[in-house]
Amino acid sequence: MDGDRRAPAAAAASVAAVFGGGNLLLEILLRLAFPHYLVRAALVSKQWFLHASDPAFLCRFRDRHPPNLLGFCAGYPHTTYQFVQLPQPPELAALSRRAASSCNEAFAARGSQWIKHCRNGRLLIERPHRGRGEYSLLAPLLAGEPIAVLPPAPLFCRIFLPEDGCRDGISPG
Numbered sequence: 001m002d003g004d005r006r007a008p009a010a011a012a013a014s015v016a017a018v019f020g021g022g023n024l025l026l027e028i029l030l031r032l033a034f035p036h037y038l039v040r041a042a043l044v045s046k047q048w049f050l051h052a053s054d055p056a057f058l059c060r061f062r063d064r065h066p067p068n069l070l071g072f073c074a075g076y077p078h079t080t081y082q083f084v085q086l087p088q089p090p091e092l093a094a095l096s097r098r099a100a101s102s103c104n105e106a107f108a109a110r111g112s113q114w115i116k117h118c119r120n121g122r123l124l125i126e127r128p129h130r131g132r133g134e135y136s137l138l139a140p141l142l143a144g145e146p147i148a149v150l151p152p153a154p155l156f157c158r159i160f161l162p163e164d165g166c167r168d169g170i171s172p173g
Contacts, residue, residue, distance in 0.1 A: 025048070025051055026051055026057060029048075029052055029061075030057070030060060030064060031064075034091045034092070035061075035065070039052075067120070067121075068088070070085065070086065070088065070099050071083050071084050071085040071086050071096060071099065071100060072084055072086075073103065073107075073115055073118075073123070075115075080113075081103070081107045081113070083103035083104055083140070085097070085100050095141065098140070099121075099140040099141055103123075103140045106138050106140070106147055112127060113127035114126050114127070116135070121140065121141045123137070123140070124137060125137075125138055125147075132152065134150075135149075135150040136149045136150060137150060
């Protein structure tokens with residue numbers, strides 16, 4: 001009988017150790033394999049959400065889990081670019097297919113163009129337009145996001161995408 005009373009108390013103490021202070025919970029969340037698992041964990045409770053959305057924690061998570069290379073864009077003279085998918089774990093396969101589909105559609109629709117720079121899932125694309133380059137921004141991982149045409153750049157300047165720190169590189173702030 002005594003053992004039965006101690007078992008629930010021990011279980012409650014174990015649960016409190018994991019969820020109480022948060023340090024062990026943060027370490028568990030930090031070891032989740034993919035970011036979408038982190039989103040699922042954040043839906044468990046308000047406390048888990050607060051831990052999972054903390055900017056310092058997200059920086060640590062990103063340092064531990066750098067972004068996976070989903071594929072690359074290959075182009076040859078007088079042809080359009082094609083997004084070449086790399087083998088992915090099942091958790092990333094759908095994302096890779098979406099990126100390939102979005103890129104290939106955008107490349108086919110716009111004709112002659114050059115990829116000038118890329119960072120964090122965004123492509124800076126230049127195409128000839130009235131004797132000058134027209135720049136646009138393509139974010140293939142954002143489903144349904146239109147191609148953003150950028151204002152004309154001054155002559156003899158180079159455009160690069162900014163560093164993002166620990167943000168996703170697309171959202172402001």
